[in-house]
Amino acid sequence: MSDNLKRAAADRAAELVTDGMRLGLGTGSTAAHFVSAIGERVRAGLKVVGVPTSEATREQAQREGIPLSTLDETPDLDLTVDGADEIDDDLRLIKGGGGALLREKIVASASQRMIVIADGSKLVSKLGRFPLPIEVVPFGLTATERAIVRLLDSLGMSGELILRHAPDGAAYVTDGGHFILDAHLGRIDKPNVLASTLNNIPGVVEHGLFLGLATGAILATGDGLVELGQL
């Protein structure tokens, strides 16, 4: 998707922001356009406070001059705007392609509304073609990996689990100091069952299924913006 379309979706989301809002600031190339749009409005006088979902977003928001807070100081947020790797018609998401899923989920859960901004090609009829990121504690990695494989087997699912690597070849480490296993599942027929059972495995910190969190979406397509849910 061209940067212009990403920016158009981000600008539409920025229109939803009003004075006094407490904002969750997402992570990724589309969310970065939103942070930049909010930065412009802040410099023009908008009064908001932002809670970033990653160190990368924190650095960008600081450069933009957006006043920042934490969930400890500001535990209730009005609106989070974030990207997604997949979204279905029921506003269920796969997130975490950028590795920020844990903070993204905590921030989205603390928000009254979560608006997704994404490329229209990320709209799918069934989740799972995008590998599902599963954030795990480094301690006991192989045992945790085996427990995930056993769970997938018991749910009649299969697919490779691949440890994510950084460009330098080392294991990718999240902002929380964890690893990510990308589960190449192809399709996820019962996201709710998978989500809740994954969370029961010791060593699994979080996964990229965001269910019941997004309240609306703005999808950028070649024909313009498509809005889903409530904006």
Ligand SMILES: O=C(CO)[C@H](O)[C@H](O)COP(=O)(O)O
């Ligand atoms: O979940 C994410 C980061 O953890 C991103 O929102 C997701 O990967 C989409 O990124 P982009 O807007 O660059 O396509």
